[in-house]
Amino acid sequence: MTRDDVIIRLVDVYKAFEGLQVLRGVNLEIRRGQTTVVIGPSGCGKSVLLKHIVGLLRPDRGDVYFRHHRISALSENALVKVRRRMGFLFQGGALFDSMTVEQNIIFPLAEHRIGSGDQQVQRCREVLSLVGLDGLQGRFPEELSGGQKKRVALARAIAMAPELILYDEPTTGLDPIRADLINELILKLQQTLGTTALVVTHDMASARKVGDRIVMLHEGKFIIDATPDELDRADNEVVSRFVEGRASPQELAELQHGQFSAWSNGR
Numbered sequence: 001m002t003r004d005d006v007i008i009r010l011v012d013v014y015k016a017f018e019g020l021q022v023l024r025g026v027n028l029e030i031r032r033g034q035t036t037v038v039i040g041p042s043g044c045g046k047s048v049l050l051k052h053i054v055g056l057l058r059p060d061r062g063d064v065y066f067r068h069h070r071i072s073a074l075s076e077n078a079l080v081k082v083r084r085r086m087g088f089l090f091q092g093g094a095l096f097d098s099m100t101v102e103q104n105i106i107f108p109l110a111e112h113r114i115g116s117g118d119q120q121v122q123r124c125r126e127v128l129s130l131v132g133l134d135g136l137q138g139r140f141p142e143e144l145s146g147g148q149k150k151r152v153a154l155a156r157a158i159a160m161a162p163e164l165i166l167y168d169e170p171t172t173g174l175d176p177i178r179a180d181l182i183n184e185l186i187l188k189l190q191q192t193l194g195t196t197a198l199v200v201t202h203d204m205a206s207a208r209k210v211g212d213r214i215v216m217l218h219e220g221k222f223i224i225d226a227t228p229d230e231l232d233r234a235d236n237e238v239v240s241r242f243v244e245g246r247a248s249p250q251e252l253a254e255l256q257h258g259q260f261s262a263w264s265n266g267r
């Protein structure tokens with residue numbers, strides 16, 4: 001493997017918020033054409049990690065690189081240029097409420113002056129077809145279901161045909177068939193355009209399906225880096241519990257001695 005194969009590199013990244021140490025020495029290399037899946041419990045810092053890659057957050061210590069660009073040190077102007085090569089699906093979808101579906105999707109194309117007006121409209125139609133929503137161009141976000149909003153946000157992320165796409169929980173809140181179609185779309189983009197992807201998910205079926213490798217964030221660091229097959233054989237209790245969805249005895253004990261018994265005491 002040459003240096004050029006590494007698209008994203010995180011080197012010993014630390015990040016804290018008001019005393020809460022979220023990232024504690026994160027190291028990760030993402031290779032071109034691969035889909036890397038990040039798993040880990042709610043609140044462990046997965047979205048924070050993605051925000052470092054697009055430069056929305058800067059590390060307290062350590063470095064983040066996108067190819068040879070040191071993201072953690074770029075000015076806002078330089079960041080705008082680099083971000084053009086990345087697609088980012090935010091966890092909440094984050095559509096502009098005052099814009100139609102079409103305006104939402106065209107917005108980044110217009111901002112970066114990609115294509116003529118007609119070409120942008122055509123591109124919008126193509127990406128909406130990919131996510132099964134062609135025809136909804138004129139709707140406003142409030143007229144869409146949660147899953148539809150998510151798919152519009154996904155269409156917007158892929159409209160620029162970026163070389164790297166970051167997906168923050170792309171299948172959460174979708175029905176199982178839609179979720180599988182999104183998985184297929186992620187695979188298709190990888191196979192046809194060679195897109196590199198980083199996918200954050202709690203959905204293990206999705207993780208196995210799209211992931212070339214799966215990494216797990218725990219207490220601020222990656223504790224495993226494995227293929228889906230290797231993950232099943234992992235000799236690590238924390239990883240196995242998460243993958244199989246089993247709470248630890250300690251977590252169960254907290255539930256029993258916690259608020260639930262306090263409520264029933266009063267009856």
Ligand SMILES: Nc1ncnc2c1ncn2[C@@H]1O[C@H](COP(=O)(O)OP(=O)(O)OP(=O)(O)O)[C@@H](O)[C@H]1O
Binds near residue numbers: 017043044
């Ligand atoms: N801008 C911020 N200011 C203060 N605290 C933050 C900020 N962003 C994230 N945090 C905190 O950092 C921790 C990690 O948040 P993050 O959103 O990365 O979790 P996550 O792993 O994505 O969780 P989930 O699976 O629920 O989406 C949380 O405790 C969160 O409250």
Ligand SMILES: [Mg+2]
Binds near residue numbers: 168
């Ligand atoms: Mg998150």
